[in-house]
Amino acid sequence: MKVLIADRISPIGVDLFKAEDGFDVVEAYGSSPEQILDLVKDVDAIAVRSDTKVTADVIAAAPKLKVVGRAGVGVDNIDIEAATDNGVIVMNTPTGNTIATAELTFTHLLAGTRPIVQACATMRDGGWGRKDYTGSELNQKTLGVLGMGRIGAEVAKRAQAFQMEVLAYDPYLTESRANNLGVKLATLDEVIEQADYITVHMPLTAETKHMLNADAFGRMKDGVRVFNCARGGIIEEAALIEALNSGKVAAAGLDVYEDEPPAEDSPLRSIKNLVLTPHLGASTKEAQENVGIDVAKQMIDTLKGGIVINALNMPSVDPKVLEKLAPYMTLGEKIGTFSQQLAPEGVEKVSIRYYGKMVELDTLPLTNAVQRGYLREISDNVNNVNAPKKIERLGIDCEEIKNRNHDEFNELIEVQVVCKGGKTRTIAGTLVGKNQLPRIVLIDGHGVEVNTDATLLVLKNKDVPGIVGFIGVTLGEDGCNIANMSLSRDKGEGFAVSVFELDTAPSEAAAKKITDHDAIEKYRVIKL
Ligand SMILES: NC(=O)C1=CN([C@@H]2O[C@H](COP(=O)(O)OP(=O)(O)OC[C@H]3O[C@@H](n4cnc5c(N)ncnc54)[C@H](O)[C@@H]3O)[C@@H](O)[C@H]2O)C=CC1
Numbered sequence: 001m002k003v004l005i006a007d008r009i010s011p012i013g014v015d016l017f018k019a020e021d022g023f024d025v026v027e028a029y030g031s032s033p034e035q036i037l038d039l040v041k042d043v044d045a046i047a048v049r050s051d052t053k054v055t056a057d058v059i060a061a062a063p064k065l066k067v068v069g070r071a072g073v074g075v076d077n078i079d080i081e082a083a084t085d086n087g088v089i090v091m092n093t094p095t096g097n098t099i100a101t102a103e104l105t106f107t108h109l110l111a112g113t114r115p116i117v118q119a120c121a122t123m124r125d126g127g128w129g130r131k132d133y134t135g136s137e138l139n140q141k142t143l144g145v146l147g148m149g150r151i152g153a154e155v156a157k158r159a160q161a162f163q164m165e166v167l168a169y170d171p172y173l174t175e176s177r178a179n180n181l182g183v184k185l186a187t188l189d190e191v192i193e194q195a196d197y198i199t200v201h202m203p204l205t206a207e208t209k210h211m212l213n214a215d216a217f218g219r220m221k222d223g224v225r226v227f228n229c230a231r232g233g234i235i236e237e238a239a240l241i242e243a244l245n246s247g248k249v250a251a252a253g254l255d256v257y258e259d260e261p262p263a264e265d266s267p268l269r270s271i272k273n274l275v276l277t278p279h280l281g282a283s284t285k286e287a288q289e290n291v292g293i294d295v296a297k298q299m300i301d302t303l304k305g306g307i308v309i310n311a312l313n314m315p316s317v318d319p320k321v322l323e324k325l326a327p328y329m330t331l332g333e334k335i336g337t338f339s340q341q342l343a344p345e346g347v348e349k350v351s352i353r354y355y356g357k358m359v360e361l362d363t364l365p366l367t368n369a370v371q372r373g374y375l376r377e378i379s380d381n382v383n384n385v386n387a388p389k390k391i392e393r394l395g396i397d398c399e400e401i402k403n404r405n406h407d408e409f410n411e412l413i414e415v416q417v418v419c420k421g422g423k424t425r426t427i428a429g430t431l432v433g434k435n436q437l438p439r440i441v442l443i444d445g446h447g448v449e450v451n452t453d454a455t456l457l458v459l460k461n462k463d464v465p466g467i468v469g470f471i472g473v474t475l476g477e478d479g480c481n482i483a484n485m486s487l488s489r490d491k492g493e494g495f496a497v498s499v500f501e502l503d504t505a506p507s508e509a510a511a512k513k514i515t516d517h518d519a520i521e522k523y524r525v526i527k528l
């Protein structure tokens with residue numbers, strides 16, 4: 001396993017990689033985008049912070065890449081869509097730098113209240129300036145927090161200790177969580193109009209981009225103070241500069257910028273009542289050790305085929321649950337590939353149904369297994385990460401249905417493929433015996449019992465005498481050994497579904513002979 005450590009992560013984390021047998025660790029900090037393209041060509045994993053950009057080009061240049069680990073929270077430097085398309089797991093370490101960032105935010109709040117940064121600069125210049133640096137107090141002021149997640153909540157706790165009232169705007173925050181935190185849920189407008197201090201703690205998304213813009217500043221209290229230690233772009237920089245210059249905003253603090261680093265001649269750098277830090281939120285010894293250790297452990301587990309946690313583009317599953325699910329996943333994958341081969345064209349919908357006590361388990365990995373199986377014969381490099389997206393790209397609507405009971409079976413995984421015009425094909429399977437062996441038990445509702453590790457010849461034929469003999473002779477002459485067979489007669493319609501388990505697929509000549517037979521309606525060879 002070759003691991004590229006592209007940004008400076010804690011040596012404790014790097015040592016964890018180095019301690020693994022068979023791991024080759026390359027440390028290359030501050031590489032240019034061109035150097036990164038070259039460095040990744042044979043790597044299995046890349047560990048980054050926020051400096052290295054893992055673009056679609058980087059992912060395309062790394063054919064062996066399995067995982068990108070972010071020692072930190074924000075993954076805006078990683079092209080998750082390109083990673084997902086290529087089956088590459090993207091993971092972050094969401095908790096290790098929460099306190100560090102909350103404390104830096106609070107430092108900014110204090111520095112925006114008592115102008116110690118500016119006063120210190122005067123002292124360094126030989127001045128004294130006592131009359132120039134009268135501050136304000138946090139006590140009894142209202143702090144508006146936009147984004148009450150991990151960091152927002154820690155900032156709120158610290159604000160409460162300073163006797164501030166906290167208003168929170170976060171559409172995903174529940175009333176009970178707000179009550180537990182002792183904060184008041186508010187609308188965005190209420191925060192904008194009522195807060196003395198506003199701090200943002202959200203990811204940068206289409207919704208949060210420029211959430212604080214000229215219009216928002218216009219509606220804020222005169223003398224408001226604003227802070228951004230989350231992501232550049234949540235506050236519109238041009239509007240902030242304007243609001244600071246006009247005196248609408250009394251003071252502000254930024255740790256993050258629309259462009260990082262901001263231009264050397266950026267007007268931000270010369271505004272007196274604006275305190276700037278160079279993206280230092282996570283830069284404490286403690287936070288770096290936390291995220292360095294977390295990212296190394298998570299990536300090592302993933303590379304060694306163990307549990308995957310904190311992945312942003314695939315579900316994390318408890319290893320104990322995974323152990324229980326393993327036989328069902330084998331079955332699901334086989335049913336998935338069977339269903340695709342049975343109805344290879346014009347598919348509009350794949351309906352995956354679970355029956356019996358398995359519905360109590362987390363079925364997401366099962367659905368993933370069915371999808372992986374479905375794509376096996378028609379797509380390259382399929383894994384749990386990219387399977388759902390690949391199916392979506394084929395224009396196939398995938399649904400999951402759970403039902404506690406089935407008329408015939410205690411437990412069943414059934415995949416129904418709906419084709420253009422509403423025609424459906426259905427395959428179902430279950431686990432048999434104490435060894436939980438996977439078996440296909442229904443084909444289009446016809447009862448069969450078929451192993452899942454064979455090549456299958458599936459026929460729909462008129463229920464007339466001599467068919468089994470004819471198939472046996474034809475396959476025998478073709479050198480095709482029959483390991484097992486299963487017949488299901490539908491007397492009402494006069495048809496039978498016959499399934500032959502074969503050691504090898506029939507030749508074209510044998511296939512022609514069989515399909516030419518008057519009584520054979522449908523012929524399919526399925527590779528499980
Ligand atoms: N300056 C630095 O060095 C660091 C910056 N960060 C950044 O801080 C931010 C927050 O991090 P965490 O608290 O760990 O994340 P989190 O995921 O725990 O919290 C984010 C919160 O934002 C809320 N949110 C999402 N969209 C929203 C919207 N449209 N309006 C209002 N709220 C919305 C979510 O519901 C969530 O509660 C992230 O952008 C992260 O990248 C994190 C660590 C270090």
Ligand SMILES: O=C(O)C(=O)COP(=O)(O)O
Nearest residue numbers: 049050051072073074282
């Ligand atoms: O964790 C985050 O989101 C951060 O912004 C920290 O970035 P860094 O690891 O210090 O480059």
